[in-house]
Amino acid sequence: MANITFNATLLIYLIATLGYTIYLANRKPIVKSISFFSLGLGLFSHTITICLRSMETGHGPYTTGFEITSFFAWVIVVIFFITEWKYKIKDLGAFVIPVVFLILLYSAFQSREYSLIDESSTMFWLTMHRTLSIIGYAAFAIAFGAAVMYLIQENQVKNKKLGVMYFRMPSLEVLDNLNYKVIAIGFPLFTLGFMTGSIWNVKTDESLFSWDVMRTWPLIAVWLIYCGIFFGRLLVGWRGKKAAQGAILGFVAIIFSYFFHVV
Incomplete structure (x- = not known):
C-alpha cells in the first residue's frame, strides 16, 4: 500500500x-x-x-x-x-x-x-541528528529558491532590462529578507543536528567525529558556508547578491554532501 x-x-x-x-x-x-x-x-x-x-x-x-x-x-x-x-x-x-x-x-x-532497529539511547541521538539536519536542509532549500529568484531580479535591474518576470516577482528586499529568515531558522537546527550526530558518534565508537573524508568533511563544508552567510549578515551586513550566491552554493554543497553522507 x-x-x-x-x-x-x-x-x-x-x-x-x-x-x-x-x-x-x-x-x-x-x-x-x-x-x-x-x-x-x-x-x-x-x-x-x-x-x-x-x-x-x-x-x-x-x-x-x-x-x-x-x-x-x-x-x-x-x-x-x-x-x-x-x-x-x-x-x-x-x-x-x-x-x-x-x-x-x-x-x-x-x-x-x-530491517528492525535497536531502540537504544544511541538510536535516539541518531534520530535527533537526522531529523534536525533534514529540517535544516529543507529550510535551506527554500532559501535556494528565494536566492535564484533574487539573482534573476537583480540581473534585470542591473542590466536595466525589466522584463515580464520583473513585475511578476517580489522585490529584491522581500526575497533577500526571506533568504535570511529561513537560513536563520535552518542554520541553528542544522548545527544542533551536527552536535547530536557527534553525540551519537561518541556513544557508538567513542570518538567525537568520524573523520571519514567522503562523509564528514562535506558536512563541515556545508556548515561553514551557512555559518558564513548567517554571521556575515549579522556582523558585516553581508546581504543581497552575495547572500543569494552563498545560499545557492550552500544548497549545491548540501546535495553533494547528502549523496555521500546518506546514500
Missing part, C-alpha cells in the same frame, strides 16, 4: 511542478489554484505514505536512504506551505517544487528494504 501511495505522490508532485512552472509564465489564477491544490493533495498522500511505511517498519523515516530522502522532500513541502502563507510569494513554487519532485524521484530509485 505504501508503494502505491508513494507512486501517487510522485505523480501529483509532477503535476504541481508543471503547474507552478506554467503559472510563472501565464499568471492565470486557475493554474495557481490547481497547482496549490495538487501540492496539498501531494502532501496529504506523502504523509499517508510515511505513516504506512512507519507502521510497516516499526520506526520513523530516519534509517534508510529511501526513508530519509522521502522525509527530506516532505519537510520541504511543509516549510514551503508555511512560507507561502506568511510571505504570499506566488512564484516561489516554480523554484522550490521542482526540487521536491527531483528529490522524491531520486528516492524512488533507492532500495526500499528495511
Whole structure:
C-alpha cells in the first residue's frame, strides 16, 4: 500500500511542478489554484505514505536512504506551505517544487528494504541528528529558491532590462529578507543536528567525529558556508547578491554532501 501511495505522490508532485512552472509564465489564477491544490493533495498522500511505511517498519523515516530522502522532500513541502502563507510569494513554487519532485524521484530509485532497529539511547541521538539536519536542509532549500529568484531580479535591474518576470516577482528586499529568515531558522537546527550526530558518534565508537573524508568533511563544508552567510549578515551586513550566491552554493554543497553522507 505504501508503494502505491508513494507512486501517487510522485505523480501529483509532477503535476504541481508543471503547474507552478506554467503559472510563472501565464499568471492565470486557475493554474495557481490547481497547482496549490495538487501540492496539498501531494502532501496529504506523502504523509499517508510515511505513516504506512512507519507502521510497516516499526520506526520513523530516519534509517534508510529511501526513508530519509522521502522525509527530506516532505519537510520541504511543509516549510514551503508555511512560507507561502506568511510571505504570499506566488512564484516561489516554480523554484522550490521542482526540487521536491527531483528529490522524491531520486528516492524512488533507492532500495526500499528495511530491517528492525535497536531502540537504544544511541538510536535516539541518531534520530535527533537526522531529523534536525533534514529540517535544516529543507529550510535551506527554500532559501535556494528565494536566492535564484533574487539573482534573476537583480540581473534585470542591473542590466536595466525589466522584463515580464520583473513585475511578476517580489522585490529584491522581500526575497533577500526571506533568504535570511529561513537560513536563520535552518542554520541553528542544522548545527544542533551536527552536535547530536557527534553525540551519537561518541556513544557508538567513542570518538567525537568520524573523520571519514567522503562523509564528514562535506558536512563541515556545508556548515561553514551557512555559518558564513548567517554571521556575515549579522556582523558585516553581508546581504543581497552575495547572500543569494552563498545560499545557492550552500544548497549545491548540501546535495553533494547528502549523496555521500546518506546514500
